[in-house]
Amino acid sequence: MLPYKSLIKVDRKTSISLHIQVCNTFISLITNGTLKPSDALPGSRILAELIVINRNTVKLAYEELINQGWAESIERKGVFVLARLPIISRTRLPEAGKSNAPQKAFLWTDHFEDALPGKDLQKPTLAIDDGFPDVRLAPVNELMREYRSLFRKVYGKKYLKYGGSRGSEHLRVAICNYLSNTRGLVVSADNILITKGSQMGIYLAAQLLLQPGDPIAVGISNYGSADAAFRYTGANLLRIPVDSRGMNVDHLEKLLKRKKIKAVYIIPHHHFPTTVTMSVERRMKLLNLAKEHRFAIIEDDYDFDFHYDNNPYLPLASIDHNHNVIYIGSISKTFAPALRIGFMVGPAEFIQSASALRDLIDKQGDTLLEEAFAQLFDDGEMERHFRKSLKIYKQRRDLFCQILRADLAKAITFRVPEGGLAVWAEFDKKIDLHRMSEDASKKGLYIDNGDFYKNEAFVTNAMRLGFASLTDNEMIKALGILKKIIC
Amino acid sequence: MLPYKSLIKVDRKTSISLHIQVCNTFISLITNGTLKPSDALPGSRILAELIVINRNTVKLAYEELINQGWAESIERKGVFVLARLPIISRTRLPEAGKSNAPQKAFLWTDHFEDALPGKDLQKPTLAIDDGFPDVRLAPVNELMREYRSLFRKVYGKKYLKYGGSRGSEHLRVAICNYLSNTRGLVVSADNILITKGSQMGIYLAAQLLLQPGDPIAVGISNYGSADAAFRYTGANLLRIPVDSRGMNVDHLEKLLKRKKIKAVYIIPHHHFPTTVTMSVERRMKLLNLAKEHRFAIIEDDYDFDFHYDNNPYLPLASIDHNHNVIYIGSISKTFAPALRIGFMVGPAEFIQSASALRDLIDKQGDTLLEEAFAQLFDDGEMERHFRKSLKIYKQRRDLFCQILRADLAKAITFRVPEGGLAVWAEFDKKIDLHRMSEDASKKGLYIDNGDFYKNEAFVTNAMRLGFASLTDNEMIKALGILKKIIC
Numbered sequence: 001m002l003p004y005k006s007l008i009k010v011d012r013k014t015s016i017s018l019h020i021q022v023c024n025t026f027i028s029l030i031t032n033g034t035l036k037p038s039d040a041l042p043g044s045r046i047l048a049e050l051i052v053i054n055r056n057t058v059k060l061a062y063e064e065l066i067n068q069g070w071a072e073s074i075e076r077k078g079v080f081v082l083a084r085l086p087i088i089s090r091t092r093l094p095e096a097g098k099s100n101a102p103q104k105a106f107l108w109t110d111h112f113e114d115a116l117p118g119k120d121l122q123k124p125t126l127a128i129d130d131g132f133p134d135v136r137l138a139p140v141n142e143l144m145r146e147y148r149s150l151f152r153k154v155y156g157k158k159y160l161k162y163g164g165s166r167g168s169e170h171l172r173v174a175i176c177n178y179l180s181n182t183r184g185l186v187v188s189a190d191n192i193l194i195t196k197g198s199q200m201g202i203y204l205a206a207q208l209l210l211q212p213g214d215p216i217a218v219g220i221s222n223y224g225s226a227d228a229a230f231r232y233t234g235a236n237l238l239r240i241p242v243d244s245r246g247m248n249v250d251h252l253e254k255l256l257k258r259k260k261i262k263a264v265y266i267i268p269h270h271h272f273p274t275t276v277t278m279s280v281e282r283r284m285k286l287l288n289l290a291k292e293h294r295f296a297i298i299e300d301d302y303d304f305d306f307h308y309d310n311n312p313y314l315p316l317a318s319i320d321h322n323h324n325v326i327y328i329g330s331i332s333k334t335f336a337p338a339l340r341i342g343f344m345v346g347p348a349e350f351i352q353s354a355s356a357l358r359d360l361i362d363k364q365g366d367t368l369l370e371e372a373f374a375q376l377f378d379d380g381e382m383e384r385h386f387r388k389s390l391k392i393y394k395q396r397r398d399l400f401c402q403i404l405r406a407d408l409a410k411a412i413t414f415r416v417p418e419g420g421l422a423v424w425a426e427f428d429k430k431i432d433l434h435r436m437s438e439d440a441s442k443k444g445l446y447i448d449n450g451d452f453y454k455n456e457a458f459v460t461n462a463m464r465l466g467f468a469s470l471t472d473n474e475m476i477k478a479l480g481i482l483k484k485i486i487c
Numbered sequence: 488m489l490p491y492k493s494l495i496k497v498d499r500k501t502s503i504s505l506h507i508q509v510c511n512t513f514i515s516l517i518t519n520g521t522l523k524p525s526d527a528l529p530g531s532r533i534l535a536e537l538i539v540i541n542r543n544t545v546k547l548a549y550e551e552l553i554n555q556g557w558a559e560s561i562e563r564k565g566v567f568v569l570a571r572l573p574i575i576s577r578t579r580l581p582e583a584g585k586s587n588a589p590q591k592a593f594l595w596t597d598h599f600e601d602a603l604p605g606k607d608l609q610k611p612t613l614a615i616d617d618g619f620p621d622v623r624l625a626p627v628n629e630l631m632r633e634y635r636s637l638f639r640k641v642y643g644k645k646y647l648k649y650g651g652s653r654g655s656e657h658l659r660v661a662i663c664n665y666l667s668n669t670r671g672l673v674v675s676a677d678n679i680l681i682t683k684g685s686q687m688g689i690y691l692a693a694q695l696l697l698q699p700g701d702p703i704a705v706g707i708s709n710y711g712s713a714d715a716a717f718r719y720t721g722a723n724l725l726r727i728p729v730d731s732r733g734m735n736v737d738h739l740e741k742l743l744k745r746k747k748i749k750a751v752y753i754i755p756h757h758h759f760p761t762t763v764t765m766s767v768e769r770r771m772k773l774l775n776l777a778k779e780h781r782f783a784i785i786e787d788d789y790d791f792d793f794h795y796d797n798n799p800y801l802p803l804a805s806i807d808h809n810h811n812v813i814y815i816g817s818i819s820k821t822f823a824p825a826l827r828i829g830f831m832v833g834p835a836e837f838i839q840s841a842s843a844l845r846d847l848i849d850k851q852g853d854t855l856l857e858e859a860f861a862q863l864f865d866d867g868e869m870e871r872h873f874r875k876s877l878k879i880y881k882q883r884r885d886l887f888c889q890i891l892r893a894d895l896a897k898a899i900t901f902r903v904p905e906g907g908l909a910v911w912a913e914f915d916k917k918i919d920l921h922r923m924s925e926d927a928s929k930k931g932l933y934i935d936n937g938d939f940y941k942n943e944a945f946v947t948n949a950m951r952l953g954f955a956s957l958t959d960n961e962m963i964k965a966l967g968i969l970k971k972i973i974c
Contacts, residue, residue, distance in 0.1 A: 015870065016668060020798050024671045031771070031806035067797050069767035086771040105810045105834065106750070106783040108695040112843035135647035140638050147634070151627050160622035160823035181503060184511045196683075196849040203848045208595040229847050263593070280556035284518070284573040296593040310554045311507050319518035323592045336647035338854040347592065356599035360716050361690045362683040366853055367825040383502065 001042055002034065005050050018053060019060035026065055030081055037087065041071065041079045111232065127446035128478050131303075131422030131466040137389050138336040142381045146372035159367045165359035166351070167194025167343075168370035174377035175343050183304065185318045185327070190348040193355055194341065194365050198302045201328035201344040202265075203229045204354045205298050209263045210235040217255070217264040219247055221458045223272040226265055226300065235262075239457045242271055246278025249285045256293050263296040269304055269313060270420040273453045273464050277418060283316050290324035302330045302342075305386050306468075307419035308394045323347045331373060333421075334386060341365070341373055393421065393468045396475065400467035403479045411486045421468035427461045431486050445481045488529055489521065495538050505540060506547035513552055517568055524574065528558060528566045598719065614933035615965050618790075618909030618953040624876050625823040629868045633859035646854045652846035653838070654681025654830075655857035661864035662830050670791065672805045672814070677835040680842050681828065681852050685789045688815035688831040689752075690716045691841045692785050696750045697722040704742070704751040706734055708945045710759040713752055713787065722749075726944045729758055733765025736772045743780050750783040756791055756800060757907035760940045760951050764905060770803050777811035789817045789829075792873050793955075794906035795881045810834045818860060820908075821873060828852070828860055880908060880955045883962065887954035890966045898973045908955035914948045918973050932968045 008025045010018050029035045041047075044062065048055040062079045065071040073079050150159060166172070172189040179185040195201045202225070210216060212234030218227060219242040230237055238255060241248045247266055255261075264286070268278035290297050299316050317327035323346075330342040344354060358364075376382045400423065401416050413426045427433060427450075437449040450463040470478060495512045497505050516522045528534075531549065535542040549566050552558040560566050637646055653659070659676040666672040682688045689712070697703060699721030705714060706729040717724055725742060728735045734753055742748075751773070755765035777784050786803050794800075804814035810833075817829040831841060845851075863869045888903045888910065900913045914920060914937075924936040937950040957965060 014668060023798065024801065027801060027806065028671070032808065064798050068800055082768070085768060086775050104836070105778070106696075106781050108783075108837060108840060109698070112695075112840040132648065135645075138647055140647075144631075144634065144638070147631065151631070158622075160625055160627075160825045161619065162824045181501060184515070199847070200849040208599075209593075211596070225847065225850075232844075232847055281569070281572055288573055291592070294593050296595075311510065311551050313555055314511065314514060319514065321519065337649045338647045338851070340849065340851070340853060349591070350595060353595060353599040357719075360686070360712065360719055361848060362687040362827065363712075364825070364827070366827060366856070369853070 002029075004042060004047060007034075008047075008051050010051065010053060019057045019064060022051075022053070022058065022061035023064040023068075026061065027068075027070060030070055030085070033087065035081050037081050037085045038083045039081045040077075041065075041081070043078060126444055126474060126478055126481075127469070128482070129446075129466040129469055130448065130452070130464050131420060132337060132469045133333060133335070133389065133421065134392075134469040134471075135336045135338075137385070137392065138339075139376070139381060139385050142376060142379075143339075143372055146375045147368065149375075150368065150371055159371050161367075163364050163367040163370075164355075165364050166355045167192075167365050168367055168374060171341075171370045171374035171377075172343075174374045178377060178382075179329075179345070183312075183318050184314055185345070187345055188348075191345050191351055193344045193351050193358065194370055195328075195344055195358070196340040196362075196365060197332045197337075197342045198300060198328050198330040199225060199229070199342075200358075201326075201342055202226050202298070202300065204344065204357055205263075205296075205326050205328070206230050206233050206235070207357060208350070208353055209296055209298075215259060215261045217252055217261050219266070219271065221271070221274055221453065221460075222265070222455065223267060223300070224452050224455065227455060230265070240264075242274065242276065244276050246271055246276055246282055247286075249282040249289065252286070253289060256289060260293065261295050263298055264290070265298045265300065266316075267300045267302070268316060269301050269307070270417065272300075273422075273462075274424045275415075275417040275420050275422065275464075277313060280313070283313075283319070287316060287320060287322070287324065291322045295324070297325045299325050299327045301327060302333050303420050304329060305334050306390060306393055306421060308390070308397060309418050312419065317345060326350065331382075334389070335373075335382075339369060341369060389468075396467045396470065396472075397423075399472055400465075400470075400475055400479075403475065404465075407479065407483050408487060422464040422466040425462060425465045427463070427486070429461050431461065433461065433463060436482075436485055439485045440481060443481045443485070445478055447478075447482070489516075491529060491534060492537050494521075495534075497538065497540060506544045506551060509538075509540070509545065509548035510551040510555075513548070514555075514557060517557055517572070520574065522568050524568050524572045525570045526568045527564075528552075528568070530565060613931055613961060613965055613968075614956070615969070616933075616953040616956055617935065617939070617951050618907060619824060619956045620820060620822070620876065620908065621879075621956040621958075622823045622825075624872070624879065625826075626863070626868060626872050629863060629866075629872075630826075630859055633862045634855065636862075637855065637858055646858050648854075650851050650854040650857075651842075652851050653842040654679075654852050655854055655861060658828075658857040658861035658864075659830075661861045665864060665869075666816075666832070670799075670805050671801055672832070674832055675835075678832050678838055680831045680838050680845065681857055682815075682831055682845070683827040683849075683852060684819045684824075684829045685787060685815050685817040686712060686716070686829075687845075688813075688829055689713050689785070689787065691831065691844055692750075692783075692813050692815070693717050693720050693722070694844060695837070695840055696783055696785075701749045702746060704739055704748050706753070706758065708758070708761055708940070708947075709752070709942065710754060710787070711939050711942065714942060717752070727751075729761065729763065731763050733758055733763055733769055734773075736769040736776065739773070740776060743776060747780065748782050750785055751777070752785045752787065753803075754787045754789070755803060756788050756794070757904065759787075760909075760949075761911045762902075762904040762907050762909065762951075764800060767800070770800075770806070774803060774807060774809070774811065778809045782811070784812045786812050786814045788814060789820050790907050791816060792821050793877060793880055793908055795877070795884060796905050799906065804832060813837065818869075821876065822860075822869075826856060828856060876955075883954045883957065883959075884910075886959055887952075887957070887962055887966075890962065891952075894966065894970050895974060909951040909953040912949060912952045914950070914973070916948050918948065920948065920950065923969075923972055926972045927968060930968045930972070932965055934965075934969070 010021045044055050044058040048058045066073055071079050072082050172192045206229045210233040215236045215238050216230050217238045217240050220239045221242055240252050246268055301315050317325040327345040332340050404412055411428050414423050417423055433450040437447055440447045453463055497508045531542050531545040535545045553560055558566050559569050659679040662679055693716045697720040702723045702725050703717050704725045704727050707726045708729055727739050733755055788802050804812040814832040819827050891899055898915050901910050904910055920937040924934055927934045940950055
């Protein structure tokens, strides 16, 4: 008989009943090969004494094993492991001296073999980030009030049921009003899909527009996560130069003479990573090219709300009379990155296709949060929050740039950005950004190493320095550490 | 001069400043072709009088137009639309008699042309659904308490920042404990990715495992949204018969003699839609086949928590010594469909690839909800909720089946399901389910038409009748309406 006394341990403190614990232990013994088909289980009286348990508990455990099809009871003989149960064959461990890496049990796409774990930015206390909002400004109490009021209503709990894949109609209408008021973009709720942040909009557009080998035009410098979403479709990324007036549309025009493209991806308001704004002339020309060559313009306008000096430029979507633009925006960037609500605006049929794809990916968004955000728009709370943040971020930009100029001019060249939440800082070429990042980390400052901004066509010793998430004191402290390291 | 008096309307009630309103109106006039490059804008004094506005406001508007690059000021002559501005060419409306359907401005994949809008189930008050939980049982007050307490903590707001694409570590650890306690599934946080409901797990697995043309085995009857996710990759779906002991693994074995497959998708605990449980023998045999032929088993166990009669069967993942299983589960199904939290368990390297793909799709989950759920697990609140729902749903299943037997036996054949939230009801073949659905709708009852359960290989006059979301009274009322229509 097996050493059941040491093999079967029961725990009287958990909520799992004892007979299930015994039953599950037997299942392990069977599946790991300790007990084989046709092996006899010990008599219930013997086992009960061995493991100090009531005999009826053992009987219940055996009944469960029989019910589930692991064992069979043979009259006057006892309980046995089911004779016809297949034995699980096990992978042998690699022999000594052979490779230690076990063979994968099955194969999958190697697209992501070199992927690094996603950054978790919740841990560092002092960080110069890529241009994130200050979550401490988020009107959390107002959000909680909306949540409570949703539940208080008689039908409040309906928001906990499945909703449509397009997102809350209430929020889609609220966003229509918001787009019309702030950007002169007049659309209806049928032109809007609520997404999880702007990344989902980019992913959906990429999936719908691009097949393997299809050409898409993007900036030489570009938002890496958009590049990755395009590359994942197997598309061919054509790099177009970006200068101080945004993407060079004349260059694109020349390219179009010899090549058909499916789409162009731009971030015209504040190009990522360099923060430049696309000129009106180029915008108009790009719209004309899109019409003539029938390609889509994916306009990523994730930080429209943050523009400090003059009035923000209207997006291309607002002057797109031929419906070539798929417009992508985000409220997460304005409210809090972890509350992921974004939107995609486009021709109603395209939005219908995007909703159907979204249904495959994750069915729907967080209806409760969508309703609460809609309510915050209706109350004017969202607008108040935007105005308040804008004012604070402008002050922070000014102080940040002032310190950079005063203390770090030897190491960093930059232009004051007209909008957005970060400065594009070009570092003296003698400064090794990887080492800077490591040195800063030792002094308690998280700062990236610039790799995210590079790609096969864009090599630079520059990076974005986010100012919005830092209070004056934090900024002084953070830039003080940086100065010590690089100046 | 253009009729500016009627073209330019300002609204003194909005928060948008007047000069921006005037500026944006000029932008519209330029982009829609009313004003052309080199056209003169009216003098500021004249325009101010015409539209009854301060002259300085007009000046500010012109300055803004010039700043943004729409217009230029020519000394001693006035302000003009920028001479070198490209004119936007417009699509002509189709001529009379020609097709009214305008040509698409750009083309996209036609995968989703026939897609129906996602079902929005928040509206109907009385519904027999597909097997949804009763959101009225969700411990919403406890959830709100966790939210409040997260914000009260000094570092509470950190949960509003970006988190990792793998999901909250706190929740991953809580789910490890939960899986170990309930399913004997011993894994570490590195084996877990938090997803948005189980659909995202299915989508991610499909994307990673399948390339166009790759074969995947699925049931003849199967969960339609999983089929759709597999089909979207271009994979080749091989249909395997499903009987009262689940998927026929002998059939799969024969198929494997002539064909290599990449994966098999099963819902062994309660097959969708028919609710049958896969036998232990078949589970063991399937694990052996997976090892021998190196394919992945996608085990969808979305409703493990609901099993009424004997102890639930342990999932294949719990006895998978060779790591062939990708295990997908959901808390949404147990808590509330709109609060979308699910999980995927698999080899650490596979989970790393899935996290990288998830990063492309939507960066991360809802960290705040993830933390709150983790806390509910830690408090034991989640378990209390599961136990309470299980008891209520068992009573509902019993009453529902009793009424079906007593009142609808003439029209419906069914087996009492051992678990899950729905009965698989086979209707008399004379009953037209589409008509039934329409007739019910007229009497205030939402019930589907059965199309979701059909596919190219599975034609049946049956559908799932969800019992869990109905109170006793609602059940009596709903089935009463159904009886009047079909008996």
